[in-house]
Amino acid sequence: GIQVEQSPPDLILQEGANSTLRCNFSDSVNNLQWFHQNPWGQLINLFYIPSGTKQNGRLSATTVATERYSLLYISSSQTTDSGVYFCAVEEIGGSYYKLTFGKGTLLTVNP
Amino acid sequence: SQTIHQWPATLVQPVGSPLSLECTVEGTSNPNLYWYRQAAGRGLQLLFYSVGIGQISSEVPQNLSASRPQDRQFILSSKKLLLSDSGFYLCAWSAKNTIYFGEGSWLTVV
Numbered sequence: 001g002i003q004v005e006q007s008p009p010d011l012i013l014q015e016g017a018n019s020t021l022r023c024n025f026s027d028s029v030n031n032l033q034w035f036h037q038n039p040w041g042q043l044i045n046l047f048y049i050p051s052g053t054k055q056n057g058r059l060s061a062t063t064v065a066t067e068r069y070s071l072l073y074i075s076s077s078q079t080t081d082s083g084v085y086f087c088a089v090e091e092i093g094g095s096y097y098k099l100t101f102g103k104g105t106l107l108t109v110n111p
Numbered sequence: 112s113q114t115i116h117q118w119p120a121t122l123v124q125p126v127g128s129p130l131s132l133e134c135t136v137e138g139t140s141n142p143n144l145y146w147y148r149q150a151a152g153r154g155l156q157l158l159f160y161s162v163g164i165g166q167i168s169s170e171v172p173q174n175l176s177a178s179r180p181q182d183r184q185f186i187l188s189s190k191k192l193l194l195s196d197s198g199f200y201l202c203a204w205s206a207k208n209t210i211y212f213g214e215g216s217w218l219t220v221v
Contacts, residue, residue: 031208041199042147043212048206076141084153090208097205101155 002027002091006102011107013077021105023087032063033099034072038083038102042094046072046085078110117141117202117213124220130175130189132216134202135198139174142204144185149199161185192220210214 003026013019023032023097034046047054047061049070058077074081084106088099090101117134124130136142157170159177174193178186183204184201188213197220202213 033210034210040199041217042217043201043215045209045211048209086155088155088210096158097208097210098157101211104153106153 002029002089002100004087004089004100004102006085006087006105008105009103010106011108013107013111015077015079017077018073018075018110019077019107020087020088021074021107023070023072023089023102025068025070025087025089027068028065029068029089030092030094031097032070033086033088034070035086036063036081036083037104039084042046043086074107077107079109079111082107082109113204113206113211115202115204115213117200117216119216120214121217122218122219124192124218126183126194126220129194130176130187132185132200132202132218133149134185134213135183136185137206139183139204139206141182142206144179144213145205146175146185146187147178147201147203148198149201155201159187162163194220196220210221 005024007022031050036044049061049063051063051065058075060073075099086104088101114137133209144161147155161179175189201217
């Protein structure tokens with residue numbers, strides 16, 4: 001099956017700093033999503049981004065499908081950005097929406 | 112709008128006891144439904160998915176089972192829990208190219 005690798009595994013920032021999270025995947029994909037898991041466990045959709053660039057407030061994401069990677073940018077980080085960020089991809093040819101998740105990046109933003 | 116709920120939110124169960132986690136989706140019909148588990152170490156593992164009533168597919172062999180008695184209801188069960196069943200269980204539904212997760216259920220087997 002497809003492999004999804006995220007880096008870095010852990011990241012500690014001071015409030016106000018910027019960061020880039022990376023997601024590499026081993027094969028062509030139909031879809032790619034970024035999620036934020038808050039400290040209470042809730043998984044929140046951030047972006048559906050199989051290719052191109054999207055922005056939502058202080059967050060933006062870019063996927064370069066031909067090179068099999070995606071980047072999540074967090075600017076002017078806040079303590080509420082803390083949590084685990086997951087990248088998940090959908091393989092081509094599936095009969096249902098099957099996502100393969102990376103192991104996530106644990107982000108800690110200190111005040 | 113669509114919503115997804117799962118319960119209970121937390122439970123502590125002894126080894127060998129049964130388990131039932133329930134998930135319901137509102138505001139959509141015939142959704143694809145999923146059960147994921149997140150063990151220590153963060154990764155999410157797909158356990159079961161369902162494309163319709165009574166249609167269940169398992170991704171990994173395990174001590175758990177799933178059922179879909181109604182279109183928008185998905186149940187995760189076990190007859191006898193193992194210590195290794197501890198973890199965070201997430202129900203999800205998908206539409207088009209997006210997946211949405213429930214609040215999760217923390218299971219501790221003691």
